[in-house]
Amino acid sequence: MEARSMSSTNANAAAIRAFRILEIISEAREPLSLMEIVERIDLPKQTVHRLIKQLECAWIVTRNMPDRRYECSSRxxxxxxxxxxxxxxxxxxxxxxxxxxxxxxxxxxxxxxxxxxxxxxxxxxxxxxxxxxxxxxxxxxxxxxxxxxxxxxxxxxxxxxxxxxxxxxxxxxxxxxxxxxxxxxxxxxxxxxxxxxxxxxxxxxxxxxxxxxxxxxxxxxxxxxxxxxxxxxxxxxxxxxxxxxxxxxxxxxxxxx
Missing domain, CATH: 3.30.450.40 (GAF domain)
Structure with missing residues (x-):
């Protein structure tokens, strides 16, 4: 029971962090690089990269061309x-x-x-x-x-x-x-x-x-x-x-x- 509760807490924390990343991208006046997002959310680069990849796979964020910066998707x-x-x-x-x-x-x-x-x-x-x-x-x-x-x-x-x-x-x-x-x-x-x-x-x-x-x-x-x-x-x-x-x-x- 305790392990299930801890797993649920971790999932909630990850969801909140992912939502905060989405907020940061949507508030920016121009697409952002990975490092610009890291600086604004104050989380380890590896964590931010993992969360962004999940958002990208779900077509929630996308990378523009040609500089491949992150922006909100059409979805x-x-x-x-x-x-x-x-x-x-x-x-x-x-x-x-x-x-x-x-x-x-x-x-x-x-x-x-x-x-x-x-x-x-x-x-x-x-x-x-x-x-x-x-x-x-x-x-x-x-x-x-x-x-x-x-x-x-x-x-x-x-x-x-x-x-x-x-x-x-x-x-x-x-x-x-x-x-x-x-x-x-x-x-x-x-x-x-x-x-x-x-x-x-x-x-x-x-x-x-x-x-x-x-x-x-x-x-x-x-x-x-x-x-x-x-x-x-x-x-x-x-x-x-x-x-x-x-x-x-x-x-x-x-x-x-």
Missing amino acids: VRNMAVHMLMGAGPAAARRAILQQLVETVQETCNLAISSRDDIVYLDRVQVNWPLRVQLNPGSRVPYHCTSSGKLLLSFLPRSQREHLLKKLPLRGTTRQTITDLDKLRQELVEVRRKRVSTNNEEYMTGIIAIAVPVMLDRSRACAAVAIQAPAERTTIEKLMTHLEPLRDAANQIAETFR
């Missing part, structure tokens, strides 16, 4: 998205989006980064006949959406460059930016102004603007966007809604803290 990222979509604060975020829609009279959405694309945590449609069906959970590209370009611009430089070099910059419309240098230049302006636009770059006839949901002065955890048909309005007119859009982003930021 964990998908779980995080589902938790954010169904957690208690999700109701508060939806209420904020609904209020924004009532104010600006256009469709609004909330999106976060999810590895190689972005995903809608929530989306509230305006009551107009002409609208696009993109439900919560839908995934859209970084390079041709207002929320995607915004979230790209706030990534640490090395992480952004790593992502830019592997993204397929496909032209989904005639307006899509497919030149990497041109996209880089736009991202600099997006970060400086803290507002991003989509001028029919993802879907012909659909325009949008987005602002960041800031965790602190330099980290954006999500983007809030207004989306509308180009035949009904313009980017310039959407920009007149920046104040309520930024107010909504600030309110939503509180639900992430």
